[in-house]
Amino acid sequence: MSGAAIGIGSSGASVRRSQKTQAVLIHVVLIAGGIIVMIPLAWMLSTSLKPPHQITKFPPIWIPDPFVWSNYVRAVTIFPVSFLVFVRNSMYMSLMITLGTVLSNAVVAFAFARLSFRGSRVLFIIVLSTMMLPQQVTMIPLFILFSHFGWINTYNPLIVPHFFANAYFVFLLRQFYTTIPRELDDAARIDGCGVIGLFLRILLPLSKPALGITAIFAFTWAWNEFLGPLIYLSRMETFPLAIALSFLRAAHGVLWSELMVVSFIAMLPPVLLFFVAQKHYIQGIVITGVKG
């Protein structure tokens, strides 16, 4: 609209005015949309702090009266196992997966970005095509394999595969490495750096932002992972938070305050991580088109 108004003869003031009304209009639409997006979360917080009789009020009450903070205590003590055990399990699993993801992908992506070797093109095409593969087609043989290893009810089936690189992160990191000028490689080579030295001393320190993105994504996905833990873990002491929550839903389906409390707690780590690192986060999505 504004662009079309720019033409011969139209006065600057009227253009500016029409641009202003347009901007206001856009803000109105965006804010309305933003409110719709945020309402469910506000409702979650509100429910988590309500006394029981206010939960089933219709029309709904938005501000709990009084704020029942003890809901939080009750919700985390409702499990037969300490809630902290689930948090610890989720943390352990997510951190190990993050470690494996960063280590393996940093190395593999470096080879694809900087080294020439026979078959590298074909291999890279295979890497990319595995992105399209639904994990369900490998799920059953992997379960059989890991159960032969005696890995059921351990975190190994969930952690170990992440130490062997992953197409998304190879792609993400390779894209990032290729933005680092090759002149730096040459300079390092002249100074007597070998391939490994080039990787450790030049590329790795320069790609901290991309490694950060990789770590954040890996952690978030691991934290949110559901199907894998559901298949491999059946003892409550081994449950990560996500599975413990689904257990709570099955056992006490209508305790809405408690369900909202634990949902809120479960979403805190990835949400906080997103807020802290949102710039990197968004950059990572833009590079790969991967959703979080």
Place this chain on the structure above:
Amino acid sequence: MSAQAQSGRTPLSRFFSSSVWSRRTLRQKEELIAYLLVSPWVIGFLAFILGPMLTSLGLSFTETDLFTLEFVGFENYTKLLSFDTTRTLFWTTLYNTAYYVFLSIPLTITAGFFIATLLNQNISGQPTYRVVYYLPAVIPGIATSLLWLWLFQPEFGLINWALSLVGIEGPRWLFDRSTAKMALVLMSVWGAGSNMLIFLAGLQGIPTELYEAATIDGAGIWRRFRSITIPMISPTLFFVVVTQIIWSSQVFTNVYVMTEGKGGPANATLMMVLYLYQVAFRQYRMGYASAYAWIFFLILLVFTLLLFRSSKAWVYYETEIGGQRS
């Protein structure tokens, strides 16, 4: 060795050949290191992708429960694809998944694209809006599912309250087989923020000179949108459509949590991956499940290939970047 044997006539040729030799060994050494560095991925690919895929194909011709294994030929496939719907749930799950995918994708893409277009108008506060709209995408599926279960609650849920404000008596959503799938679709729109980010990146990559030139030529807003924005964004759109089909057809956590792993009411939300999970890990019919997984995979593969073929007709690539896209 052979290079050294060939040389040795003049100092010049000796120098030349030795330098070639040393360069070659350096190359070879580097190549060896390169193979060593990609080996984690190669091992992972063989052990966790290719090997299991082929095993899964083999298992699909057997019936196995981890302890016994019996070869059954094509029986799993004929049973699955039988048109006698009392014998197979395949068609139900296919219909449910297709319903979900083909309703949720247009909605999430339209919503994402619309917001991205607005944000692309040099709006102040863009970072804040991006965070707000993207936030639902980082929330764990389990928390999202529990939250929406509560929102869709027929008697006290927020959604039916909102509907009652405009005089509509809300349906029973997840408890009614005619609205249960729609509830899942509506819920998926909440996560449209991830599409928005990708579209926004695509829109910001369109050179402004194109718009300026078109404006000078007298193109109006609609004309510019149709002749510049649409073709220039089509590669992004293509990418989003392909990845969305693959991801959303694997919908699992939501249905598992919201229907307590059953896919009810009356199988109305029994999605393909949920059924696969039930058959493999509740009933331990691993052979049947493998056949099912392969059919699922092949359907996705055919769909993706069709999309890639059709892309020639509607995706616009600038010639220089044509080879670079992946």
